[in-house]
Amino acid sequence: MSWLINSSIGRKLIMSVSGIVLVLFLLFHLSMNVAAVFSAEAYNTICSLLGSNWYAVAATAVLAAIIALHFTYATLLTLQNRKARGSNRYTVSARPKGVSWASQNMFVIGLIVCGFFILHLSQFWYNMMFTEVLGHEEATLCDGTTIGTTDGAAFIEYYFSHLWVVVAYLIWYTALWFHLTHGIWSAFKLSGGTMRYGSNDGKLSPTFWLRSSSSASPE
Amino acid sequence: MTTINSKIPEGQLAEKWSNYKAHQKLVNPANKRRLDIIVVGTGLAGASAAASLGEMGFKVLNFCIQDSPRRAHSIAAQGGINAAKNYQNDGDSVYRLFYDTIKGGDYRARESNVHRLAEVSNSIIDQCVAQGVPFAREYGGLLDNRSFGGAQVSRTFYARGQTGQQLLLGAYSALSRAVNKKQVKLYTRYEMVDLVIIDERARGIIARNLVTGKLERFAAHAVVICTGGYGNTFFLSTNAMASNGSAALQCYRKGAYFANPCMAQIHPTCIPVHGEFQSKLTLMSESLRNDGRIWVPKKLEDAKAIREGKLNPTDIKEGDRDYYLERRYPAFGNLVPRDVASRAAKERCDAGFGVGNTGLAVYLDFADAINRLGKKVVEEKYGNLFQMYEKIVDDNPYETPMMIYPAIHYTMGGIWVDYELMTSIPGLFAAGEANFSDHGANRLGASALMQGLADGYFVLPYTIQNYLSDQIGVPRFSTDSPEFEAAEKAVSDKLTRLMNIKGKHSVDSIHKKLGHIMWDYVGMARDAEGLKTAIGKIEELKKDFWTNLRIPGNKDDQNVELEKALRLADFIEMGELMARDALNRNESCGGHFRVEYQTPEGEALRDDEHYSYVSCWEYQGENKAPVMYKEPLDYEFVKRQTRNYKS
Amino acid sequence: MDKNINIKVKIWRQRSPKEKGFFETYNLENISQGSSFLEMLDILNEKLINEGKEPVVFDHDCREGICGMCSLYINGHPHGPDEDVTTCQLHMRKFHDGETITVEPWRSAGFPVIRDLMVNRSAFDEIMQAGGYVSVNTGGVPDANSTPIAKDKAEMAMDAAACIGCGACVATCKNGSAMLFVSAKVSQLALLPQGRIEAARRAKAMVAKMDELGFGNCTNTGACEQECPKSISITNIARLNREFLSAKFKD
Structure with a gap:
């Protein structure tokens, strides 16, 4: 299986598979958080179901490994690609019509996503799962507020009462959106599927569908 | 006087090539490994010859002046390639292809060579399909054909308007495979600058490395020249910028005869010259003459007004237009052969009826076709050509007629070769457009691709063995001699x-x-x-x-x-x-x-x-007039007639 | 209507692969908009020769958009600002009076500069030699009509086969990837029954050679397709991915 590391398409496969797993996690995370919109109680029940339970910690470790893999490969690929461009850069270069900005700036967008991700971890994961793993039942925040580690709803209420946090999260979602539109599309391209949604311009519309490229199969 | 021996095998026309193959000498596989062959050029003839000879086991050195073998100018051929497959069941046969080629060449080609060309034409199509050349197909999955000038059957195989490209890429892929298998060594950006002769045999070349400028020596048991034609003598032609006749001339100066040098083909449908800075002429496919009508104004004053920009072609009334091809050649009309159409255009322009700001252009009008078939059909048929025209001339051919003028396109003349494609220097061979052999005084459309590949895939690999069979005892040469x-x-x-x-x-x-x-x-x-x-x-x-x-x-x-x-x-x-x-x-x-x-x-x-002879010119030295020998053309099997396109 | 324009051309000059390159700017007057871009460079070179200077070196040959020899990165676009044309088909009417036109060579580690605007693209030949063919010898092949091929398959193969190997895809790719070039050949042959037999072997061999020669990793930005003078589709890249992955998983 060394081709996964040694070949360009193998490396691309690792990026796309790890990316897809992260997207699935996001969907899972999203579906839990939706509960908070309807009922604080329901949400806190979910929080306590996860908490510092072994399966949740194990899943978190796996997730961390995948994020590390995705990040490491992204760095590696970006460095390789920079090298492949040669030592002289173009003095004038123009983005061709129909090429999305996101597709050409995945690493930078990815870094922005990472930055906010760390903020997000420090606000929620650190005070909830991590504090609980350390054996505490309550987390003390920087302004002295204390909140129970399984009271997710209270954390949400606390943080999103600050305007800057709301703005920061909106920026994060935007970056994430750009990253995912190209990422998901690209991942499907990789598996040999052909995406049909108007054009190949890398913009994701709600009505995309997959068409397997049967044309490539032997008959 | 020197007599020219073209080594035509005995027997009936249709049996000559079989007889030759049955009795020629061969080289066994172990000995092939000890023999080196230099192939200069990587066009259809060069790439196919190098690949085939390499596959057979010879050690091949292959040279080209471009950065890759795939750039050779064969790539620019548009229309198609002829073969006597008779897939259309329209009465085609090897004999008919042979006859059309002889007639099209105005009875100035060698019967035996042309018949062999027609015989191997079918194998070329088989070979190309096996290589993955994406020829056009019918809905049933079988190969499609189109018709071309000078023939009454549909025998032209094509891949859109890029047949030359696809055939060359096929030959290039075979060559790439041979390079990978170390059967061929490739030298790109190398230009042959002289032929080396040892004991009256071609034994190597001097080549200039175009990147370093250094001269390098290469030795071999035989040398094959596949370097194309010399149309660029005219500066402006449809040839590529680097196409040249130098390799052929080097051979000529070393004693190879040059045959029929005056035979050059002028293609009638090229985009006219537009200024002194122009570097080359662009061909518009002959197929345009299927639906386009060629005309100039009937009145001199109209032509003058157009040249001065005072009138537009669309202002000229139908009755004031002179559809001169239809007028002169009612039977063939706009579809007369290339030489006839070209001369007629020149005649009108010389008489003062030419259009365009230079007066050296005639109209190729699609208005009738658009009326008859609708714009959509015309677009489907010729859309890419119209777009190409518009990019160059900045004029919309759907609305105003195209302007065209003849340009030098192909040279039928070339290094003289005998039936075995060997020149008058033993061990020196010439194939493709570089030799003179098959097209006589005029080449039919879609026959150049056929000849290049026939020489390289199916003729030279046989005939060269007949020469090399007695060379097996000759050790590899030192280039220090x-x-x-x-x-x-x-x-x-x-x-x-x-x-x-x-x-x-x-x-x-x-x-x-x-x-x-x-x-x-x-x-x-x-x-x-x-x-x-x-x-x-x-x-x-x-x-x-x-x-x-x-x-x-x-x-x-x-x-x-x-x-x-x-x-x-x-x-x-x-x-x-x-x-x-x-x-x-x-x-x-x-x-x-x-x-x-x-x-x-x-x-x-x-x-x-x-x-009725091939003129063979022998070099006599710098600033001395060359001497001409005649190779008589005896027509044993075909009766010569006057070409008639009027009725 | 075409008129004559005055322009400045800012051209990359570099003596050899090892020496450092630099830009030089030349003024050209009365250039007809009817001339092609390369004819404009011919005029410049004529001028330089008459001044006793060395002409600008650039690759070109057929000048009708099919041989793939011409290159040039013009004002930020490979083959210039016009669409679906090669540099030799680009005309000066795409530029206006007084404009400064920046002309650079293809810049990619896979295509080192030889001199000025001329680059070395033999890497493409090497990739082709690694597997861009059907393994048949001359002669002994079946009749051309013995294997029917569906018209749409033949057309798709032809679409891919239209690649002229100019290298614009590599030049424009921010990753310096050669995937469009490689995938066009892999697709053409994988779509046809003749090439299907060794499709897996071909895909692996060509990708391995491409990686070995220092081309970058494809990230599906699609710039190659947009700038390709022959509009080769990135669907071919998807097909190559699929061919390659299925070949590897089968091993």
């Missing part, structure tokens, strides 16, 4: 001489002058007086070249101007040879039209009694 030494020194001296001229004029400026002389006096219509003038003017130009040329840079370095200068020196010599041959041939046939020899209606007047 005095012959290599002398050849390299001669080239080096020539380069030094060129660099030392230190005049004032660029290579291109002198080449343009040569082009004007050629076009004016050795072009579509020639006469004895003009040809003599041309020879005189070329002599002067030669002096001009050797006293006024300026080449910047150094000799032993990459130097594009020096490359061009070397080629131009040969083009000048080539131009003179063309004029001499045209002057000698007191008849009109195919692409060679002598004004003195025409029928009262202005058609070509052939003289079979006196000129």
Whole structure:
């Protein structure tokens, strides 16, 4: 299986598979958080179901490994690609019509996503799962507020009462959106599927569908 | 007097090639490994020959001047490739393809060679399909055909308007495979600068590495020249910028005969010249004449007004238009062969009816076709050509008629070869457009691709063995021999001489002058007086070249101007040879039209009694007139007729 | 209507692969908009030669958009600002009076500069030699019509086969990836029954050679397709991915 590391398409496969797993996690995370919109109680029940339970910690470790893999490969690929461009850069270069900005700036967008991700971890994961793993039942925040580690709803209420946090999260979602539109599309391209949604311009519309490229199969 | 031995095998026409193959000498596999072959050129003939010879086990050295074998100018052929498959069940046969080619060539080709070409044509299609060439197909999955000028059957296989590209890429893929298997060693950006002869046999070449500028020596048991034609003698032609006749001329100077140099084909449908800065002419496919109607104004004053920009072609009323091809050749109309259509256009323009700001253009009008078929159908058929025209001329051919004018396209003449494709120098072979063999005085559309691949895939791999079979005892040569030494020194001296001229004029400026002389006096219509003038003017130009040329840079370095200068020196010599041959041939046939020899209606007047021969020119030394020998053309199997496209 | 324009051309000059390159700017007057871009460079070179200077070196040959020899990165676009054309088909009417036109060579580690605007693209030949063919010898092949091929398959193969190997895809790709070039050949042959037999072997061999020669990793930006003078589709890249992955998983 060394081709996964040694070949360009193998490396691309690792990026796309790890990316897809992260997207699935996001969907899972999203579906839990939706509960908070309807009922604080329901949400806190979910929080306590996860908490510092072994399966949740194990899943978190796996997730961390995948994020590390995705990040490491992204760095590696970006460095390789920079090298492949040669030592002289173009003095004038123009983005061709129909090429999305996101597709050409995945690493930078990815870094922005990472930055906010760390903020997000420090606000929620650190005070909830991590504090609980350390054996505490309550987390003390920087302004002295204390909140129970399984009271997710209270954390949400606390943080999103600050305007800057709301703005920061909106920026994060935007970056994430750009990253995912190209990422998901690209991942499907990789598996040999052909995406049909108007054009190949890398913009994701709600009505995309997959068409397997049967044309490539032997008959 | 030297007699020319073309080594045509005995027997009935249809049996000659089989007989030859049955009795020729072969080289066994172990011995093939000990024999080296140099192939110069990677076009259809060169790539297919190098790949095939490599596969057979010979050690092949293959050279090209471009950065990749795939750039050879065969790639630009548009229309298609002929073969006698008779897939359409329309009565085609090997004999019919043979006959059409002989007739199309105005009875100036060798019967035996042409018949062999027709015989192997079918194998070419099989080979290309096996290589993955995406020919056009019918809905049933079988191959499609189209028809082309000079034939009454549909025998042309095609891949959109890019048949040459696809066939060349097929040959290039076979070559790539042979390179991968170490059967062929590839030298790109190398230009052959001389042929090396040892004991009267071709034994190697001197080549210039175009990146470093260094001269290098290569030895082999046989040398094959597949370097295309010399159409660029005219400066403006449909050939690529680097297409040149130098390899052929080097062979000529070393003793190979040059055959029929005056036979050049002028293609009627090219985009007209638009200014002095123009570097090349672009061909518009012959297929356009299927639906386009060619005309010029009937009245001189209308033509003048158009030239001055006071009138548009659409302002000319139907009754004031002269559809001169339809008028002169009612039976074939706009679909007369290339030579006829070209001459007719020149005749009208010379008479003052030409259009465009230079007066050197005629209209190719699609208005009727658009009315009859609808714009959509016309677009489907010719859309890509119309787009190409619009990009170059900035005029919309759907609304205003296209302007076209003839241009030099192909050279039927070339190095003389016998039936085995061997030149008059033992061990030196020539294939493809570089040799003279199959097209006589005029080549039919879609036959150049056929001939290049026939030579490379199916003829040379056989015939070269007949020569090499007695060479198996000859060990590999050292390139340190005095012959290599002398050849390299001669080239080096020539380069030094060129660099030392230190005049004032660029290579291109002198080449343009040569082009004007050629076009004016050795072009579509020639006469004895003009040809003599041309020879005189070329002599002067030669002096001009050797006293006024300026080449910047150094000799032993990459130097594009020096490359061009070397080629131009040969083009000048080539131009003179063309004029001499045209002057000698007191008849009109195919692409060679002598004004003195025409029928009262202005058609070509052939003289079979006196000129039914291949003129073979032998070099006698610098500034000496070459000597001509005749290879008589005996028509045993075909009865010669006058070509008639009127009724 | 075409008129004559005055322009400045800012051209990359570099003596050899090892020497450092630099830009030089030339003024050109009365250039007809009817001339092609390369004819404009011819005029410039004529001028330089007359001044006793060394002409600008650039690759070109057929000048009708099919041989793939011409290159040039013009004002930020490979083959210039016009669409679906090669540099040799680009005309000066795409530029206006007084404009400064920046002309650079293809810049990619896979295509080192030889001199000025001329680059070395033999890497493409090497990739082709690694497997861009059907392994048949001359002769001994079946009749051309013995294997029917569906028209749409043949057309798709032809679409891919239209690649001219100019390298614009690599030049424009921010990753310096050669995937479009490689995938066009892999697709053409994988779509046809003749090439299907060794499709897996071909895909692996060509990708391995491409990676070995230092081309970058494809990230599906699609710039190659947009700038390709022959509009080769990135669907071919998807097909190559699929061919390659299925070949590897089968191993």
